[in-house]
Amino acid sequence: MAFVEDFTPIPLEDTNLFKPIRVGDCMLRNRIVMPPLTRMRAHYPGNIPNRFWARKYYDQRSKSPGTMIITEGAFISPQAGGYDNAPGVWSSEQMTEWKSIFKKVHENGSYIWPQLWALGRAAYPEVLKRDGLRFDSASDGIYMDTEMESKAKNCKNLQHGLTKVEIKQYIKDYIHAAKNCMSSGADGIELHAANGYLINQFIDPISNKRKDEYGGSIENRARFILEIVDDLVQEVGSEHVGIRFSPYGTFGTMSGGENPTIMAQYCYIIGKLEERAQKGKRLAYIHLVEPRVTNPFLTEGQGAYSEGSNDFIYSIWKGNIIRAGNFALHPEIVEELVKDERTLIAYGRYFISNPDLVTRVAKGLPLNRYERDKFYVMSEEGYTDYPTYTEALSLGWSNA
């Protein structure tokens, strides 16, 4: 481990990034957000948050009071899953571990919002088959890629376009998951509608070829997400619901900005959310992945989509906006973006490697490099062993 080289930090403590902001019921003391970061350290069987390391990981990253943390994606049900080492929020065993994590974050004076996740066609079909579960998406047989298609065919779990009854069941599962989170002490929930997962598969015409009221037009492709939002708002209150989109994302074989109609699709959805907001049901925030990150597996600068921007959202949505995507190495961009009263900045990969990221961004301190090969492995290494800045200096790390 070492500090990032060829990077000149800028202290941001005198910018709006460190002005308080209300998100739902939370009075944040800074506008830095830890976004959902899958780490694949949950226990199998049971998709249970890691009993030995997870609490310490979230504790380390919530030490700066008044910080907002969005958890790693958590499956709403077994059918929504398909990765053995990602956590869920459907069972009492899972919630026991989450309760201890939520409690620790609250003891630090910070806030925590679980991300509700359903994989759809991004799941491993053989894992679902083993557990007697379907391989779901918006449509039959439109596979993410040829590898997934052959996996599905080899294990005889072909990709299945959800029936309307199954769509309604997913909505019930989102509600069940949200109730579990709120009754376990979460400050709100984030609905995962980004990065090529199930909801994104309904939004995007590349994966949604349905002929019923859930496909075939901009309005129809928005129906699933808006039905989920309406039921979540009914159940837990709009101030406890956030939502994440990746309008330019291509991860999971989504259209990205090359599809000339994709922005119209997101403008429509966000417009319908703003209509609801103006009738008294404003969500706590909308969270957007920046076009500079079209595929989170790529390293900084790779795969950036330079023909578009998320600035469109400001003319439609009048609530809080969280923006994520390679900001840690661009403090000068952050300084500009936070000049308004409603923009928050999510720092993903560098929150993995800098438990004290909030302090480092405030003071303009060097950043620990992250180790990508330890992002998704069952080890405490690369999870809870990154040093704070003070610890790094005492380990002899040099600023040079």
Ligand SMILES: C=C(C)c1ccc(C)c(O)c1
């Ligand atoms: C790109 C990656 C690895 C990824 C993993 C998990 C989630 C929930 C996500 O949104 C993105």
